[in-house]
Amino acid sequence: xxxxxxxxxxxxxxxxxxxxxxxxxxxxxxxxxxxxxxxxxxxxxxxxxxxxxxxxxxxxxxxxxxxxxxxxxxxxxxxxxxxxxxxxxxxxxxxxxxxxxxxxxxxx
Numbered sequence: 867x868x869x870x871x872x873x874x875x876x877x878x879x880x881x882x883x884x885x886x887x888x889x890x891x892x893x894x895x896x897x898x899x900x901x902x903x904x905x906x907x908x909x910x911x912x913x914x915x916x917x918x919x920x921x922x923x924x925x926x927x928x929x930x931x932x933x934x935x936x937x938x939x940x941x942x943x944x945x946x947x948x949x950x951x952x953x954x955x956x957x958x959x960x961x962x963x964x965x966x967x968x969x970x971x972x973x974x
Contacts, residue, residue, distance in 0.1 A: 868953035
């Protein structure tokens with residue numbers, strides 16, 4: 867049996883049956899790449915409508931967003947795999963998802 871507590875300071879606190887507690891830090895891939903995202907948005911905004919350069923800038927911006935999304939998905943996959951591989955029964959606290967979406971909106 868394994869218990870999981872989601873929190874603000876850490877992404878999750880996992881209590882294992884042997885009494886050990888693991889704190890999983892939240893991954894924040896957006897912070898280091900905000901500058902590059904802003905630059906890509908500005909480049910796109912400055913391009914002329916229906917031009918090849920605008921299409922190229924739009925592809926670049928989409929590539930950056932996809933890269934960030936993949937980092938987040940990989941983090942969630944690694945954490946969930948580690949949890950499911952280590953226990954047969956998992957208990958998770960009941961939380962308000964609407965509130966969590968507002969708090970973690972920029973950290974996703």
